[in-house]
Amino acid sequence: MVSENACSKHVCVIGAGPSGIVAARELRKEGHTVVVLEQSHDIGGQWLYDSRIETEDALGKANPLKVHSSVYASLRLVSPREIMGFTDFPFLVKKGRDVRSFPGHKELYLYLRDFCDWFGLRELVRFNTRVEYVGMVDVSEFGKNMKWVVKSSERGEKVVVEEIYDAVVVATGHYSQPRLPTIKGMDEWRRRQIHSHVYRVPEPFANEVVIIVGSSLSGQDISLELVGVSKEVHLSAKSLEVPEGLSKVISKYDNLNFHPQIQSLNEDGCVTFVDGTSVVADSIIYCTGYSYSFPFLDTKGIVMVDDDRVGPLYEHTFPPSLAPSLSFIGIPRKIIGFPFFESQAKWIAQVLSGKRTLPPWDEMMKAIKEFYQSRDAAGIPKHNTHDICDFEYCDKYGENCGFPHLEDWRKELCLSALRSALINLETYRDTWDEQELLQMAHQSNHFTQLGPENV
Numbered sequence: 390m391v392s393e394n395a396c397s398k399h400v401c402v403i404g405a406g407p408s409g410i411v412a413a414r415e416l417r418k419e420g421h422t423v424v425v426l427e428q429s430h431d432i433g434g435q436w437l438y439d440s441r442i443e444t445e446d447a448l449g450k451a452n453p454l455k456v457h458s459s460v461y462a463s464l465r466l467v468s469p470r471e472i473m474g475f476t477d478f479p480f481l482v483k484k485g486r487d488v489r490s491f492p493g494h495k496e497l498y499l500y501l502r503d504f505c506d507w508f509g510l511r512e513l514v515r516f517n518t519r520v521e522y523v524g525m526v527d528v529s530e531f532g533k534n535m536k537w538v539v540k541s542s543e544r545g546e547k548v549v550v551e552e553i554y555d556a557v558v559v560a561t562g563h564y565s566q567p568r569l570p571t572i573k574g575m576d577e578w579r580r581r582q583i584h585s586h587v588y589r590v591p592e593p594f595a596n597e598v599v600i601i602v603g604s605s606l607s608g609q610d611i612s613l614e615l616v617g618v619s620k621e622v623h624l625s626a627k628s629l630e631v632p633e634g635l636s637k638v639i640s641k642y643d644n645l646n647f648h649p650q651i652q653s654l655n656e657d658g659c660v661t662f663v664d665g666t667s668v669v670a671d672s673i674i675y676c677t678g679y680s681y682s683f684p685f686l687d688t689k690g691i692v693m694v695d696d697d698r699v700g701p702l703y704e705h706t707f708p709p710s711l712a713p714s715l716s717f718i719g720i721p722r723k724i725i726g727f728p729f730f731e732s733q734a735k736w737i738a739q740v741l742s743g744k745r746t747l748p749p750w751d752e753m754m755k756a757i758k759e760f761y762q763s764r765d766a767a768g769i770p771k772h773n774t775h776d777i778c779d780f781e782y783c784d785k786y787g788e789n790c791g792f793p794h795l796e797d798w799r800k801e802l803c804l805s806a807l808r809s810a811l812i813n814l815e816t817y818r819d820t821w822d823e824q825e826l827l828q829m830a831h832q833s834n835h836f837t838q839l840g841p842e843n844v
């Protein structure tokens with residue numbers, strides 16, 4: 390719903406990753422005053438590569454964590470650069486930089502830096518500032534006129550700064566806090582156990598027998614990297630349905646073996662799988678995913694994380710009882726991230742200014758309940774509540790704030806890359822060839838809008 394009654398709010402955005410910086414841009418555009426609090430020394434979030442993992446707990450059990458980024462040195466984008474860009478700032482090939490269709494992580498960091506420079510966003514960010522606490526100023530005051538107290542501290546300083554904001558946008562990401570399985574004998578196993586959050590380079594695993602737990606993207610990527618240096622790599626998966634691409638690499642490398650789930654770990658280094666087979670290993674790398682975690686957030690129990698379901702959140706964004714003054718960006722997974730974050734930012738900015746209104750509390754709660762019921766009925770585990778995998782949802786979401794539908798070429802390029810990865814896991818990033826679609830993308834307004842000198 391659109392209304393005429395626009396007003397400006399004092400908004401705190403937590404995090405200067407892709408979600409936080411686009412939030413800052415949209416909030417400022419809508420006339421709000423914005424302060425972005427970022428614990429790191431720079432923007433980029435996950436894309437700000439951090440090699441300092443020696444201080445991090447190997448299984449990442451510490452909360453809060455010391456290192457935010459889980460990105461490893463060799464990581465390349467999973468999708469072509471063309472689909473990544475925010476709607477008004479294409480992810481262009483730049484001379485002297487990583488020009489590949491699926492560039493390494495640094496190129497995406499540089500893109501985000503370019504985005505901040507282009508829109509003058511750095512001045513809105515207070516770096517090296519970690520948010521320690523966010524809570525309501527007056528607990529009895531739910532709804533529109535709520536205020537929030539934000540307590541933060543500068544790196545190396547003991548002083549806690551307390552500020553009051555009209556609204557808080559949480560944009561802290563969710564790929565840092567390891568999600569670990571419970572395996573019999575895990576606490577007694579004395580050899581190396583790490584989570585992929587602290588994996589950076591293959592060298593420490595040279596000539597070792599390594600077990601990789603989890604066969605999704607981190608598990609696949611790290612296994613492929615280790616087959617070149619480790620003695621043996623054993624990939625343990627929950628599902629025995631192996632996609633063609635993974636199956637091809639398993640048959641190609643003699644030192645790469647596939648196993649079902651682990652049954653138990655024994656003190657002598659023996660790892661036993663549920664089919665009764667076993668391997669004596671030097672290291673285990675858990676590539677078992679990440680959990681949502683908001684250690685700073687005190688909502689008096691209104692927003693909870695239950696088995697990775699963050700809720701209740703209307704459209705993964707607004708907790709009905711605290712909306713619109715508390716909101717979240719970047720919770721959904723399995724979407725084309727950056728444009729979706731942008732649409733979330735736009736909607737939040739417009740609701741805060743009064744340009745748009747949210748449905749009444751009971752309608753939002755009903756919609757959330759129906760959504761949960763539909764996920765349960767479809768047999769989707771609770772921990773995958775925020776997996777979207779649906780372009781139509783993203784388009785419909787955008788209609789909340791007049792955000793354009795995803796371009797057809799963006800959707801097609803995304804699907805094409807996903808298909809290629811399933812078939813040619815090892816080589817798809819360098820062999821993928823979609824000239825016609827790419828031409829369509831490059832001729833679209835998205836790529837030409839900044840003028841010929843920027844193409």
Ligand SMILES: Cc1cc2nc3c(=O)[nH]c(=O)nc-3n(C[C@H](O)[C@H](O)[C@H](O)COP(=O)(O)OP(=O)(O)OC[C@H]3O[C@@H](n4cnc5c(N)ncnc54)[C@H](O)[C@@H]3O)c2cc1C
Binds near residue numbers: 403406427561
């Ligand atoms: C290994 C890996 C590979 C990935 N590959 C891809 C890919 O190929 N393509 C893709 O689209 N996505 C990929 N992703 C997903 C990636 O997380 C998103 O692209 C994107 O970074 C999400 O942006 P965000 O801003 O929501 O969160 P983040 O990038 O995580 O940024 C959150 C920011 O919040 C800050 N922060 C957190 N807590 C606090 C606090 N208490 N106080 C102050 N600041 C705080 C952090 O320091 C960080 O800067 C990958 C993720 C991982 C882990």
Ligand SMILES: NC(=O)c1ccc[n+]([C@@H]2O[C@H](COP(=O)([O-])OP(=O)(O)OC[C@H]3O[C@@H](n4cnc5c(N)ncnc54)[C@H](OP(=O)(O)O)[C@@H]3O)[C@@H](O)[C@H]2O)c1
Binds near residue numbers: 467650
């Ligand atoms: N750019 C890239 O190339 C790249 C590389 C790595 C990661 N990423 C991104 O980073 C994010 C995280 O990816 P991720 O691979 O780290 O995590 P993930 O996608 O959450 O996958 C974790 C996997 O581990 C499985 N698992 C959990 N417990 C297990 C157990 N006990 N035994 C065997 N398997 C178990 C999970 O199965 P269930 O889900 O059934 O529990 C799931 O398949 C994703 O968004 C991904 O796209 C991108």
